[in-house]
Amino acid sequence: MLAPELLERLALMQDPWQHHAPTLAAPWRIPLHGVHEWVMGGPIDQPPMHAFLGMLGMLDVVGAISAAVHPHASRADGAGPCVAWIGQSVMPSAVVMHRWGMDLRHHVQIPGARTPAERLWAFEEAARSGRCLAIIVDAGGWNAAMSRRAQLASSWQPDRMPVLALAWRPQQESTVRSACTTRWLVQPLHDPADGHARPAWRISTLRDRRGTPAHDAARSILREPDTGARAMPWAIAS
Amino acid sequence: MQRFLVITLPHWSVTARARLVQAPVMIVVRHKGALVVHAASRLARADGVQRGMPLAQAKAIVQGESHELEHDPAADRRALHALARWCQRISPLVHIVHDDDHAALVIDLTGLERVHRGEDRLLARLRAHMDRLRVECTLWTASTQAAAGAAGWAAPSGHDGIIKHGEERWRTRACTVDALRIDRELVAMLHEVNVRTIDDLRQVQRAQVAARFGQRLLDRLDAIQGLVLEPFRAVRSVPDVQGHVVFDGPCPQVEALCRAVQSCFEQACMHLRDRGRGARTFTVRVQCCDLPRHAWTIRCTRPIQSWDAVRPLVLPSLQDLPLGHGVEQVHVVARSLRRMAPVQGGLQGHAAARDHGALWLDSLRERFGPDAVRVPRARAVRCHAWRHDSVSIETCTMNQDGMEVSDHADGVGGVEVVGGVDGVDPRRARVHPLASEPSCLWPRAERIVPQAPDRLDAPWPVPPSRFHWRGTAWHVMDCQGPQRLVGAWWQEHDPGTCDHWRVHARRSGTVHHGMDRAHPVEPSLGHDVMAEDEDGCNHAWLALVRHDDGSWWVQGAWT
Numbered sequence: 001m002l003a004p005e006l007l008e009r010l011a012l013m014q015d016p017w018q019h020h021a022p023t024l025a026a027p028w029r030i031p032l033h034g035v036h037e038w039v040m041g042g043p044i045d046q047p048p049m050h051a052f053l054g055m056l057g058m059l060d061v062v063g064a065i066s067a068a069v070h071p072h073a074s075r076a077d078g079a080g081p082c083v084a085w086i087g088q089s090v091m092p093s094a095v096v097m098h099r100w101g102m103d104l105r106h107h108v109q110i111p112g113a114r115t116p117a118e119r120l121w122a123f124e125e126a127a128r129s130g131r132c133l134a135i136i137v138d139a140g141g142w143n144a145a146m147s148r149r150a151q152l153a154s155s156w157q158p159d160r161m162p163v164l165a166l167a168w169r170p171q172q173e174s175t176v177r178s179a180c181t182t183r184w185l186v187q188p189l190h191d192p193a194d195g196h197a198r199p200a201w202r203i204s205t206l207r208d209r210r211g212t213p214a215h216d217a218a219r220s221i222l223r224e225p226d227t228g229a230r231a232m233p234w235a236i237a238s
Numbered sequence: 239m240q241r242f243l244v245i246t247l248p249h250w251s252v253t254a255r256a257r258l259v260q261a262p263v264m265i266v267v268r269h270k271g272a273l274v275v276h277a278a279s280r281l282a283r284a285d286g287v288q289r290g291m292p293l294a295q296a297k298a299i300v301q302g303e304s305h306e307l308e309h310d311p312a313a314d315r316r317a318l319h320a321l322a323r324w325c326q327r328i329s330p331l332v333h334i335v336h337d338d339d340h341a342a343l344v345i346d347l348t349g350l351e352r353v354h355r356g357e358d359r360l361l362a363r364l365r366a367h368m369d370r371l372r373v374e375c376t377l378w379t380a381s382t383q384a385a386a387g388a389a390g391w392a393a394p395s396g397h398d399g400i401i402k403h404g405e406e407r408w409r410t411r412a413c414t415v416d417a418l419r420i421d422r423e424l425v426a427m428l429h430e431v432n433v434r435t436i437d438d439l440r441q442v443q444r445a446q447v448a449a450r451f452g453q454r455l456l457d458r459l460d461a462i463q464g465l466v467l468e469p470f471r472a473v474r475s476v477p478d479v480q481g482h483v484v485f486d487g488p489c490p491q492v493e494a495l496c497r498a499v500q501s502c503f504e505q506a507c508m509h510l511r512d513r514g515r516g517a518r519t520f521t522v523r524v525q526c527c528d529l530p531r532h533a534w535t536i537r538c539t540r541p542i543q544s545w546d547a548v549r550p551l552v553l554p555s556l557q558d559l560p561l562g563h564g565v566e567q568v569h570v571v572a573r574s575l576r577r578m579a580p581v582q583g584g585l586q587g588h589a590a591a592r593d594h595g596a597l598w599l600d601s602l603r604e605r606f607g608p609d610a611v612r613v614p615r616a617r618a619v620r621c622h623a624w625r626h627d628s629v630s631i632e633t634c635t636m637n638q639d640g641m642e643v644s645d646h647a648d649g650v651g652g653v654e655v656v657g658g659v660d661g662v663d664p665r666r667a668r669v670h671p672l673a674s675e676p677s678c679l680w681p682r683a684e685r686i687v688p689q690a691p692d693r694l695d696a697p698w699p700v701p702p703s704r705f706h707w708r709g710t711a712w713h714v715m716d717c718q719g720p721q722r723l724v725g726a727w728w729q730e731h732d733p734g735t736c737d738h739w740r741v742h743a744r745r746s747g748t749v750h751h752g753m754d755r756a757h758p759v760e761p762s763l764g765h766d767v768m769a770e771d772e773d774g775c776n777h778a779w780l781a782l783v784r785h786d787d788g789s790w791w792v793q794g795a796w797t
Contacts, residue, residue: 108612122606
């Protein structure tokens with residue numbers, strides 16, 4: 001068993017820029033680079049689309065800032081920064097994205113990457129294109145070496161745009177060795193007090209290579225916004 | 239009022255290849271193992287040679303020494319294209335009509351009468367040119383292409399004329415039916431019923447003509463009077479931007495091939511920069527000495543005019559290319575030219591980043607296919623459940639040409655798009671809940687019986703194009719999806735996770751063989767989801783779901 005200080009130092013050696021990278025706003029406060037894995041717990045094994053969409057809702061703020069900085073960022077030809085969705089299983093429909101208030105011009109979906117190797121190749125291409133702010137990828141089937149490659153491709157460098165990578169893994173791979181920065185567990189929360197009207201999730205941190213899992217989102221409950229149509233099963237299609 | 243000049247070339251196969259030969263020339267083609275005459279020169283025709291005559295018989299009746307040439311449609315096409323380029327001195331809009339039996343050039347003379355000082359002077363001057371070039375043709379002008387063409391086909395070579403506006407029907411009444419440019423079999427069928435001229439054809443009832451001979455014959459007949467528009471695709475006058483490298487001998491090295499391809503692209507890009515254009519499509523042709531020619535197309539999201547931008551798309555394709563005993567020549571043609579404004583390089587390198595972003599999409603499409611990358615769009619559509627203050631949105635995809643295509647259309651027709659829906663901005667309007675949720679959910683899903691095999695080339699399941707449901711055969715006209723529905727696990731009755739498609743289906747018939755006995759027909763539920771369109775056919779918007787075992791179910795409908 002290695003001491004926490006030694007683990008932190010090893011992580012710092014592998015990724016020396018992580019303490020200088022910008023972080024996402026509260027309550028997530030995760031660095032805007034590197035791979036962050038998400039695993040669903042309980043009887044459900046679907047990508048946590050609500051968490052992804054909520055985080056990307058904040059990223060649209062970043063996109064707006066980038067659009068202000070880059071005069072051509074909001075062009076219709078998709079030349080501005082964008083969010084890449086790799087893999088059919090983690091791909092929300094345009095209707096849902098529209099309901100979450102996202103600008104669809106800044107999203108690129110890649111359903112053609114089917115195998116783990118293809119998804120990794122598409123991930124590396126997206127991370128190194130200099131155009132993606134965030135990448136949501138289906139990381140099912142990735143081994144430790146593949147996750148390390150993804151981590152290297154999305155690691156923050158001072159001369160290029162940081163890439164936030166959200167990787168979803170199925171439940172049976174929740175204990176697979178990985179080089180990800182953080183790993184999150186999303187569990188469905190049954191709330192009888194709410195009259196089963198709204199879904200809720202308990203989010204907890206399984207691992208954090210920065211060694212500081214005490215931030216606000218380390219253990220919190222994410223509730224579905226009570227906006228009528230969003231709580232309906234047909235409306236939360238993902 | 240439009241005016242067209244049609245140069246009819248009745249014996250183009252022999253004119254294109256032997257117009258200067260002072261001897262009988264016959265173009266032969268192999269038909270059922272025997273050589274028959276496809277076209278004959280003027281001297282050969284004067285001796286009695288006709289089209290379709292066996293070659294041995296034709297040579298027997300020709301006086302003197304004759305020449306035979308094998309039929310080459312590609313050479314005829316090239317020669318006709320050259321003549322079209324020559325005719326662009328008359329008008330910039332020249333259309334080529336070329337099939338097995340007919341060859342003609344259609345020139346748009348609209349607004350050029352004062353330039354040529356009248357059509358009669360134009361015809362006289364053009365006749366002199368054609369005689370000097372020894373091209374057998376007829377020259378006719380009319381307000382419609384079909385009228386000028388029919389008169390030209392019916393007239394003998396050298397007989398020109400002008401059909402004034404409004405005289406098309408009267409001037410073409412005596413023309414034979416083969417002047418309508420229809421199939422020979424159809425001409426023979428018309429002759430069997432003693433219909434030999436266009437006037438005879440007009441005497442027959444239109445319903446009988448369409449029923450017995452097809453709608454195309456009526457369209458050709460109506461085109462004479464301008465009731466049916468005919469296509470007009472002008473020949474491009476600007477030559478292609480291309481690069482070409484020819485090796486001294488067969489070259490088996492991949493490195494040399496890469497270098498040659500790079501040289502071709504650099505030649506093409508230099509021409510593109512000179513024109514201020516960029517190309518979105520490049521066609522690469524590699525000719526090997528012992529293998530058929532390899533040709534593939536590279537499509538780019540943005541116009542490209544530099545080799546560095548297209549290099550990652552080209553070089554991977556060359557690594558696996560079978561070279562045989564060696565490559566002889568490489569040819570690169572740039573197409574889909576777009577105007578490119580001069581780009582000023584910024585300190586932050588924004589232009590390079592944009593190019594790289596476009597290159598990223600192109601790389602993905604090169605590897606996974608053109609449909610593997612989607613850029614979602616929200617657009618307003620007019621749906622059956624329409625409200626003024628709300629808007630329904632559809633999922634669509636931007637393809638490489640920048641056009642919007644519906645997702646997973648499955649070849650059953652596109653989504654009906656209505657632009658500018660009452661001025662409602664789809665990005666700001668309130669989304670109607672019926673846009674994604676069926677208004678009528680069945681208490682229990684009903685299974686459908688697919689009548690078409692699943693598409694294996696699609697990366698995801700697509701609904702069957704035809705299916706039986708409730709004793710009725712349905713034909714899918716449009717489908718959108720899939721849209722994944724997460725199960726409502728927080729509720730007591732969890733429907734589970736499934737994929738959902740919105741299908742616009744039309745009822746095409748009634749099933750009588752009892753395939754749906756397990757699912758009895760419920761007329762009361764069936765009629766309230768069906769609407770009647772302009773054609774009187776029933777159609778419905780259905781919500782289809784697919785279970786893990788591959789079965790398809792109707793979950794609900796939009797009423």
